[in-house]
Amino acid sequence: MGAxxxxxxxxxxxxxxxxxxxxxxxQHADCNWMKYIRxxxxxxxxxxxxxxxxxxxxxxxxxxxxxxxxxxxAMAVVKSETAGQMRMAAATxxxxxxxxxxxxxxxxxxxxxxxxxxxxxxxxxxxxxxxxYVMDTALGGDLLDLLCAMSPCVFGYGEIGCLLADADTEPVxxxxxxxxxxxxxxxxxxxxxxxxxxxxxxxxxxxxxGSPRWESLCSRFSTAVxxxxxxxxxxxxxxxxxx
Amino acid sequence: MGAxxxxxxxxxxxxxxxxxxxxxxxQHADCNWMKYIRxxxxxxxxxxxxxxxxxxxxxxxxxxxxxxxxxxxAMAVVKSETAGQMRMAAATxxxxxxxxxxxxxxxxxxxxxxxxxxxxxxxxxxxxxxxxYVMDTALGGDLLDLLCAMSPCVFGYGEIGCLLADADTEPVxxxxxxxxxxxxxxxxxxxxxxxxxxxxxxxxxxxxxGSPRWESLCSRFSTAVxxxxxxxxxxxxxxxxxx
Amino acid sequence: MGAxxxxxxxxxxxxxxxxxxxxxxxQHADCNWMKYIRxxxxxxxxxxxxxxxxxxxxxxxxxxxxxxxxxxxAMAVVKSETAGQMRMAAATxxxxxxxxxxxxxxxxxxxxxxxxxxxxxxxxxxxxxxxxYVMDTALGGDLLDLLCAMSPCVFGYGEIGCLLADADTEPVxxxxxxxxxxxxxxxxxxxxxxxxxxxxxxxxxxxxxGSPRWESLCSRFSTAVxxxxxxxxxxxxxxxxxx
Amino acid sequence: MGAxxxxxxxxxxxxxxxxxxxxxxxQHADCNWMKYIRxxxxxxxxxxxxxxxxxxxxxxxxxxxxxxxxxxxAMAVVKSETAGQMRMAAATxxxxxxxxxxxxxxxxxxxxxxxxxxxxxxxxxxxxxxxxYVMDTALGGDLLDLLCAMSPCVFGYGEIGCLLADADTEPVxxxxxxxxxxxxxxxxxxxxxxxxxxxxxxxxxxxxxGSPRWESLCSRFSTAVxxxxxxxxxxxxxxxxxx
Numbered sequence: 001m002g003a004x005x006x007x008x009x010x011x012x013x014x015x016x017x018x019x020x021x022x023x024x025x026x027q028h029a030d031c032n033w034m035k036y037i038r039x040x041x042x043x044x045x046x047x048x049x050x051x052x053x054x055x056x057x058x059x060x061x062x063x064x065x066x067x068x069x070x071x072x073x074a075m076a077v078v079k080s081e082t083a084g085q086m087r088m089a090a091a092t093x094x095x096x097x098x099x100x101x102x103x104x105x106x107x108x109x110x111x112x113x114x115x116x117x118x119x120x121x122x123x124x125x126x127x128x129x130x131x132x133y134v135m136d137t138a139l140g141g142d143l144l145d146l147l148c149a150m151s152p153c154v155f156g157y158g159e160i161g162c163l164l165a166d167a168d169t170e171p172v173x174x175x176x177x178x179x180x181x182x183x184x185x186x187x188x189x190x191x192x193x194x195x196x197x198x199x200x201x202x203x204x205x206x207x208x209x210g211s212p213r214w215e216s217l218c219s220r221f222s223t224a225v226x227x228x229x230x231x232x233x234x235x236x237x238x239x240x241x242x243x
Numbered sequence: 244m245g246a247x248x249x250x251x252x253x254x255x256x257x258x259x260x261x262x263x264x265x266x267x268x269x270q271h272a273d274c275n276w277m278k279y280i281r282x283x284x285x286x287x288x289x290x291x292x293x294x295x296x297x298x299x300x301x302x303x304x305x306x307x308x309x310x311x312x313x314x315x316x317a318m319a320v321v322k323s324e325t326a327g328q329m330r331m332a333a334a335t336x337x338x339x340x341x342x343x344x345x346x347x348x349x350x351x352x353x354x355x356x357x358x359x360x361x362x363x364x365x366x367x368x369x370x371x372x373x374x375x376y377v378m379d380t381a382l383g384g385d386l387l388d389l390l391c392a393m394s395p396c397v398f399g400y401g402e403i404g405c406l407l408a409d410a411d412t413e414p415v416x417x418x419x420x421x422x423x424x425x426x427x428x429x430x431x432x433x434x435x436x437x438x439x440x441x442x443x444x445x446x447x448x449x450x451x452x453g454s455p456r457w458e459s460l461c462s463r464f465s466t467a468v469x470x471x472x473x474x475x476x477x478x479x480x481x482x483x484x485x486x
Numbered sequence: 487m488g489a490x491x492x493x494x495x496x497x498x499x500x501x502x503x504x505x506x507x508x509x510x511x512x513q514h515a516d517c518n519w520m521k522y523i524r525x526x527x528x529x530x531x532x533x534x535x536x537x538x539x540x541x542x543x544x545x546x547x548x549x550x551x552x553x554x555x556x557x558x559x560a561m562a563v564v565k566s567e568t569a570g571q572m573r574m575a576a577a578t579x580x581x582x583x584x585x586x587x588x589x590x591x592x593x594x595x596x597x598x599x600x601x602x603x604x605x606x607x608x609x610x611x612x613x614x615x616x617x618x619y620v621m622d623t624a625l626g627g628d629l630l631d632l633l634c635a636m637s638p639c640v641f642g643y644g645e646i647g648c649l650l651a652d653a654d655t656e657p658v659x660x661x662x663x664x665x666x667x668x669x670x671x672x673x674x675x676x677x678x679x680x681x682x683x684x685x686x687x688x689x690x691x692x693x694x695x696g697s698p699r700w701e702s703l704c705s706r707f708s709t710a711v712x713x714x715x716x717x718x719x720x721x722x723x724x725x726x727x728x729x
Numbered sequence: 730m731g732a733x734x735x736x737x738x739x740x741x742x743x744x745x746x747x748x749x750x751x752x753x754x755x756q757h758a759d760c761n762w763m764k765y766i767r768x769x770x771x772x773x774x775x776x777x778x779x780x781x782x783x784x785x786x787x788x789x790x791x792x793x794x795x796x797x798x799x800x801x802x803a804m805a806v807v808k809s810e811t812a813g814q815m816r817m818a819a820a821t822x823x824x825x826x827x828x829x830x831x832x833x834x835x836x837x838x839x840x841x842x843x844x845x846x847x848x849x850x851x852x853x854x855x856x857x858x859x860x861x862y863v864m865d866t867a868l869g870g871d872l873l874d875l876l877c878a879m880s881p882c883v884f885g886y887g888e889i890g891c892l893l894a895d896a897d898t899e900p901v902x903x904x905x906x907x908x909x910x911x912x913x914x915x916x917x918x919x920x921x922x923x924x925x926x927x928x929x930x931x932x933x934x935x936x937x938x939g940s941p942r943w944e945s946l947c948s949r950f951s952t953a954v955x956x957x958x959x960x961x962x963x964x965x966x967x968x969x970x971x972x
Contacts, residue, residue: 067326070333071869074320077336078378079626081702083310083344083362090313090336093320097333101326119326123952125858125959132861135321139868140565140800142628205698212691216567223852230854314626322869324945366709368615368716375618382625383557383808385871448941455934459810466609473611553812556819560806563822564864569796569830569848576799576822579806583819587812605812621807 014159017193021200021208022151025221032225036152041232042160045176048169054239055173056111061127061234063104063118068131070096072150075138079146081202088195095188103179107172126234130227137220144203147196148217152224158189257402260436264443264451265394268464275468279395284475285403288419291412297482298416299354304370304477306347306361311374313339315393318381322389324445331438338431346422350415369477373470380463387446390439391460395467401432500645503679507686507694508637511707518711522638527718528646531662534655540725541659542597547613547720549590549604554617556582558636561624565632567688574681581674589665593658612720616713623706630689633682634703638710644675743888746922750929750937751880754950761954765881770961771889774905777898783968784902785840790856790963792833792847797860799825801879804867808875810931817924824917832908836901855963859956866949873932876925877946881953887918 016023026033041058044050073096076089105115137149161180169177179185204211237243259266269276284301287293316339319332348358380392404423412420422428447454480486502509512519527544530536559582562575591601623635647666655663665671690697723729745752755762770787773779802825805818834844866878890909898906908914933940966972 067329070329071321071323074317074333074336077317078314078321080314081626083340083358086310086313087340090317090333090340093317093333094337097326097330115326125956126854128862128952128956129854129858132865133857135868136861136864139625139864140567140628142626142631145628202698202702212688216688223857227854227857324869368713369611371619371709371713372611372615375622376614378622378625379618382621382868383810383871385874388871445941445945455931459931466614470611470614553815556815557807557809560803560819560822563803564800564807566800569826569844572796572799573826576803576819576826579803579819580823583812583816601812 014162017155017158017189019155019193019196019200021148021196021217022155022193024209025148025151025218026155028218029222029225032222032229033152033156036156036225036229036232037159037163039229039232041235042164045173046164046167046169048173050170050173051239052172053241054235055176056108056113057238057243058232058235059104059108059111060113060118060121061124061231061238063101063108064121064123065127065131065231066096066101066104068135069150069153070101072131072134072138072146075135076143076146076150079138079143081143082198085143085195085198088191092188092192099184100179103176107175111172124234124238126227126230130224130231133223133227141220142203144199144213145217145220147199148221149224151192151196151221152228154192155189156225156228158186161185257405260398260401260432262398262436262439262443264391264439264460265398265436267452268391268394268461269398271461272465272468275465275472276395276399279399279468279472279475280402280406282472282475284478285407288416289407289410289412291410291416293413293416294482295415296484297478298419299351299356300481300486301475301478302347302351302354303356303361303364304367304474304481306344306351307364307366308370308374308474309339309344309347311378312393312396313344315374315377315381315389318378319386319389319393322381322386324386325441328386328438328441331434335431335435342427343422346419350418354415367477367481369470369473373467373474376466376470384463385446387442387456387460388463390442391464392467394435394439394464395471397435398432399468399471401429404428500648503641503644503675505641505679505682505686507634507682507703508641508679510695511634511637511704512641514704515708515711518708518715519638519642522642522711522715522718523645523649525715525718527721528650531659532650532653532655534653534659536656536659537725538658539727540721541662542594542599543724543729544718544721545590545594545597546599546604546607547610547717547724549587549594550607550609551613551617551717552582552587552590554621555636555639556587558617558620558624558632561621562629562632562636565624565629567629568684571629571681571684574677578674578678585670586665589662593661597658610720610724612713612716616710616717619709619713627706628689630685630699631703631706633685634707635710637678637682637707638714640678641675642711642714644672647671743891746884746887746918748884748922748925748929750877750925750946751884751922753938754877754880754947755884757947758951758954761951761958762881762885765885765954765958765961766888766892768958768961770964771893774902775893775896775898777902779899779902780968781901782970783964784905785837785842786967786972787961787964788833788837788840789842789847789850790853790960790967792830792837793850793852794856794860794960795825795830795833797864798879798882799830801860801863801867801875804864805872805875805879808867808872810872810928814872814924814927817920821917821921828913829908832905836904840901853963853967855956855959859953859960862952862956870949871932873928873942874946874949876928877950878953880921880925880950881957883921884918885954885957887915890914 016026041050041054045055070093073089073093077086077093080086080089105118108118109115134146134149138146157180161177164177165181167177200208204213208214259269284293284297288298313336316332316336320329320336323329323332348361351361352358377389377392381389400423404420407420408424410420443451447456451457502512527536527540531541556579559575559579563572563579566572566575591604594604595601620632620635624632643666647663650663651667653663686694690699694700745755770779770783774784799822802818802822806815806822809815809818834847837847838844863875863878867875886909890906890911893906894910896906929937933942937943
């Protein structure tokens, strides 16, 4: 199984799914974004060298993550200002709870981890940090602040899915990759990007980089990106023997 | 068109949809519950004597109400403590946004009121009072407090649907009644009752009337019931010529 | 006791306490602002013709109002983005709970209404509508949205205090007026105006009327102004014999 | 400088400040509580062997921590159910912002760290995890859930202050210890304990260990205790050369 080679120009060619705001935030976060997207965990998912124990530890934590991520999207419903925004946010809550989470449950069960075990898994501090940071953003800011904190997860997984689309790896990693590079998830990314743009226009207007909020939005996005990278590191650590 | 006769023993025979807590709260609210369930607006929906203008004014406000009610159910997702509770709450957010609200849009459009007009309708103070009271309960209390504030709406409409099930009335009122006495809505009531019981057991245990929270839950439920009754009165008032 | 004459040009000469945003919002709300500031309740406070029962009913409700208004300011602490904003918001929470509320308790006790009676008073629907609208704004929007919903109360009372500063009226109404035209309250208005400007600059920048949020901020402010006017009407209604 | 000797029976003899609930939660968390209270960071604060760099790194993070902790107490104002609870919570918000935080600013300035530098310090992930966990508890649960998540900090620092009361250590560590073993802070602990008991009685009644919520309250308290211990470890790590 050959090592996965990433194209050198990945960032610049990567899609922004149609959101100028996301594109600009990603470009601004640059190095942090690369550390997240091309984290050792990701690379080794792609070339098959990731220890199975790290993958399972990650899946367990990600199950808990998704429950809180669905709560964050529920806050997006609460903070929506139009019926259309509400529909989009509510559909995402549903997709997370009834589709993305089931993938986790299915894979975990095949590997001998029941949903009950998933629910009772001890939440890692890196998991707490990321999920609660997003939730608190919902309490402290407006819908745009919240969407900036949620963007690294939704779009980053889409980008990782595409990066690894042709990877020749373990079947179970393949199944994971397919979930994120597949059309339904990529379509979700485009829909969320549409929502991000709509809210950005309503809250900042067209010249968003000239807004006094620009710096703070960058900082929020960047913190979330760092917390995503730490989530991958958590997976590596929890997968080590004796962890 | 004959006047609708309500059975005298309606309250005691009305179903609690399987929730002992709801049953006890309703019994405790007694007079207030009757004023809500058998409000003039309801009776005249049933016998066809309700002015069309009152019905349309109500529908307009109820459209705005449902958007906020969906936000309140999104808060129930946020405040859920198990994956099962989240699924139930998320499904309700969806049912509200994608089903119950569409009934309003469809009926209103047939009557010449566009969805855009609905969205731009001025929210009546009675509407603001009720919806924001529920939202603030979500911020101030726990999931059980929230469910008590949301119960009068979900179960009350179920009960009204059943009360009016055989009413011989105007076709458009008939369509409204059918939506609430029909099996899908009645099934929703039973599901919500199941959620209420689950949360009640997890937060109060079996002897809920012996809990120090009992009085405050009754008071919260009762306030919500009064706000529901005022919502009907608002419909009557807004339907008057010149309103 | 002569009828209070308001200067005809009150609005245009009234101070904006140093907040350009508040000044512009008030001007935009124009008629609604006048209906609030020169409401019959206010005029009759000034000329002494307000029934004592209306004043006491108002005070009772206003006591409950202030508890929720302090909660809204606590949300401003939660939503602050700098240490300075937090200090200002926290000081206001304290001023409300430990100073403004005590005035109510003191006056009410002298009139034979205990604090216990105040706490157990039934919240009028107009009171619920206004307070919970503000709380929900805190949940749905950012600090600027919240400050726009809270502005009509803080600045409006300051303006009413000044309008009635020289009124020749009943001693108990005089005491109320003095609380709001007095230097400590006027200073509070200037401090809050400073906070409003700081947050406005941080969220919208200098050209706030060119922001895509301008219309929605006007609408939020205007709704809060209408809810304030209805609060005065509630006082008149509750003060009527038999209410 | 002699090594600080902790009495072996510290836990059982440590005061519960008058709160039976806190006493029971601490006893239940047992080992975790010990790992927090007698963490290496604490022991070395007491015997003077703590590297100055670790202490300063801790102080920097703790400054940011306190800002969020004050936000959490503001949520306690929002979630209060009586005027007395509000007063107590509002007073604590003030004490944190205007007193405890000033100690940090003063000490840091003496060590050459300006308040501006404090505000711009990068929040460590352990800091994010703990503070946002508490904030999210405020959003998800009721006032009692929130108080359980906040208790380890307020009472733990009180207990550590008493444990180190007679420590013979560096002057700057001495000043820190004096802040927490001093009467004003110990009195704050007793007041908060009074609030905890009042809310516990109102939400659970006297037999709180028989409540179905007992297990979940223990788990919430215990998670907060672990996050406190990780906060000390963060201090040790950040103080290492090259960190």
